[in-house]
Amino acid sequence: MLTTENTSIGFIGTGVMGKSMAGHLLNAGYPVYVYTRTKEKAKELLDKGAVWAATTKEIAEKANVIITIVGYPSDVEEVYLGEEGLVTNGRENTYLIDMTTSTPSLAERIHQEARKKGMFAFDAPVSGGDIGAKEARLAIMVGGDEEIFNQIEPILKIMGTNIILQGKAGAGQHTKMCNQIAIASNMIGVTEAVVYAEKAGLDPEKVLETITTGAAGSWSLSNLAPRVINGDFEPGFMIKHFIKDMSIALEEAERMGLELPGLSLAKSLYKQLADEGLSDRGTQALYKYWNQ
Template identity: 40%
Template sequence: MAHTPENTKIGFIGLGIMGAPMARNLLKAGYEVTAYTLEPEKIEAFVKDGGKGASSIAEAARGADVVITMVPASPQVEEAVLHKGGVLDNLREGGLLIDMSSITPQTSIEVAEAARARGIRTLDAPVSGGEAGAIEAVLSIMVGGEQEDFDAAKPVFEALGRTIVLCGPAGSGQTVKAANQLIVAVNIQAVAEAVVFLQKSGVDLRAGLEVLNGGLAGSTVLTRKKDSILAGDYKPGFKIDLHHKDMGIVTDAARAVGAAVPAGALVAQLVAALRAQGDGGLDHSALVRGVKRLSGENPDGAH
């Protein structure tokens, strides 16, 4: 049975940069959504927008047909789902858990196995598109799990994203997300290097990026990030801290299957270096700041 607004109550765990707009888009689609997050003020804001608030994970999961988790990393998913008082202790038998966090494929498989033992269905469904994609409900959603559960969850996903693909069994969504983060990080690093190269060459940076984005060098990264890069505005849509976590997932998962990712490994080090320099809370487009430092410039100087 498809999980439509008419027959589905959703518990939503995590109202961060991505989770908050996603939960609001479910409200707009007509779903009854009960949300929990660690910051009470975010729950209050969600209630003002028409949602329901919970005082715990248990309260958000009880009475739900579907629970969505959108938290930073594997440890938070394990705590929210597997630990005592978590989702698996409170979601009804036959309910569906959709984890939309970006975590290791192995954690997703462990969650799926633990849930199956409780009679709970699962999908791992990480997303790409950043804060803007979450707000606009145009996320790319890569899903791991069973076809039947994917089909049932399709109306929920359609309230959140535009490109929705079942990639294989449990853990497959996370594997594809790892590949996504590899491509995005290498792309941002290439854009960052081009930006500093153009600037130091005295080229009109706005004009240069505009024409580059119209050709084969064009990308969603350039489309989404060029204006903020030009403004020197690195307000986080996706934090360097989180991309650092994801690059660890990429390099570990690639090593496990014997895949060489030399460019990814290098960019993983550049992301780690930027984080060590104190820029972990900035948007991942702040890789420009790292290239500026390598080029002998003060990234906090004139843009």
């Protein structure tokens, strides 16, 4: 059983969500080693007692549970399988938990390579954005070995409230694709509803009071539409990362012979915003497609 006494956690990626997630682990009493490309981004965690690691290799050498939430599949591949990587330099019986949204095929490959070295790898992407990360209410979608899952579940519960083992390696990433597909078309509807309310001369806040409690209700409508109304386009989840996720989903769909027109439309709209310099804004900035 993994306890605060026998567990050292390595955490790689302290961005919008990772910082809060690592903070919850510190607050739970776990020793936490952190690595990020820019040390300044980890300052708040270091001030709280986290220990800085200079490389991913150092994380692999010091921690027996390692959590990653980085940017792109290429980053995941480098962090796990590169020369300084976690699998490359890790120890037997280390638990590897990648919470990045990445490709199912890469999750399967990491799992296979980790198994060869007696390590346990899980893909565990999350949903809930910056709010869910701050409040430890993330949905966590896990792929990996069922017989090992119960050993890491208590650690995941420190960061989230809805943790489900979806199946074997790669299943977590496939589930996250379902999540992103549902969000993509929903965000079109959310932002169009706000635009319509404004053009009709309605009070958008009053409109939200009504429609969030009816059949139109969704997490995005309740949490992101108010940001739109207040002119807050800071990222809970950046457009550039959403485009990455949608691209993965479309590639996987094509591989399965599946057409997803709603997702294709959403990606094209977000791509236009990215081309106009808004790639670091939150997904709610889709509103700017209609109101520049």
